[in-house]
Amino acid sequence: MELNAKWGIKSTSEITWTLGMSLQRGDGTLAVNTPVHVHKLIAACEEFGWDVSGNKKPTTPMHHKLVLPPAAAGLVNQTIHVFYRSVVASALWIAGQSRPDISYACSILARAVDPGPTPEHVSALVRVVRYLAGTTTLGIQFVKKNDRGAENQLVAYYDANYVDTTVPDGYSVTGLVLILNGGAILWRSAKQTNPAQSSGEAECNAGCEVSREVVYARQMLQEIGHAQHSPTTIYGDATVSISVLTNARSTARNKYFIHRVAFVKANVDSGVHTFEHVPSADNIADMLTKALDTELFLRHRASLMTG
DSSP: OHHHHHHOOOOOSOOOEETTEEEEEOSSEEEEEOHHHHHHHHHHHHHHTOOOOOSOOOSSSSOTTOOOOOOOTTSSOHHHHHHHHHHHHHHHHHHHHHOGGGHHHHHHHHTTSSSOOOHHHHHHHHHHHHHHHTOTTOBEEEESSOSSSSTTOEEEEEEEESSOSSSOSSOOEEEEEEEETTEEEEEEEEEOSSOOSSHHHHHHHHHHHHHHHHHHHHHHHHHTTOOOOSOEEEEESOHHHHHHHHHOOOOTTTTTTGGGTHHHHHHHHTTSEEEEEOOGGGOGGGGGTSOOOHHHHHHHHHHHOBO
8 A cells, every 4th residue: 555655556457467477366265376387398398309298196295215416417318417406406496496395306306406316316307307397386375264374464384304314415404484374474495504413403503503594584574564473383394303493502412503403492581482383293383394105295295285
């Protein structure tokens, strides 16, 4: 309304397309997806010669027992390398817009862009696109009345995979997701900056990341008129990390990273957020830290997405 008063903006209908995303409204719902870009990616892969539109589609974007060899230059020809880079970039964009279900796979495969992918990386990328071909209508749905908090109430989940086995390089993976009105508004699957020396440190690193994102999200929501009047609940499945993050007591085991926890502890003490334990099977951030078997993957995907 303020923009309309100042600039004379006219709106003849509801927005159905913005920033490359399709918006579909229902009775108290809003669904966001990117089918056009998914179809463009599929068509590009088919034109290049990758068979991604066959009848048999995978039910997960990455096999849960996949172990990729180290990336190296020269293991595939330059044409495939360049196209691999292009497909990874497109898939990452799609993942960042409305497809958290492919975020982990894309994050892993993006690491091979430089120095170069192996044939195993290329095959894994083809699987991701084939998975997208079978799930073109999937997206994120926001619902006013939902089972994850009151209307406009922010909640978050975090997890970590200690020393990721898909790419055994000694680094752990952080997964986090922020949810508002039943739909994800921010998610991340990322390699941690430094090798964690324990699973507890990996989980605390993830907890620090989600704490920062919650602070930013609460500030943004306040600016647009949806201030959070109670602490945001952050769910995690590691009781040890929750204890460290909420108490910030230095011990022989955590003294190497306790300085990073002080920020989180300050947010807990000031009422910005709290931590609560959730069983691992119910931690939807798990799908952002590793490749899961079909049953668990589909369960977490159903908690985040619709279509």
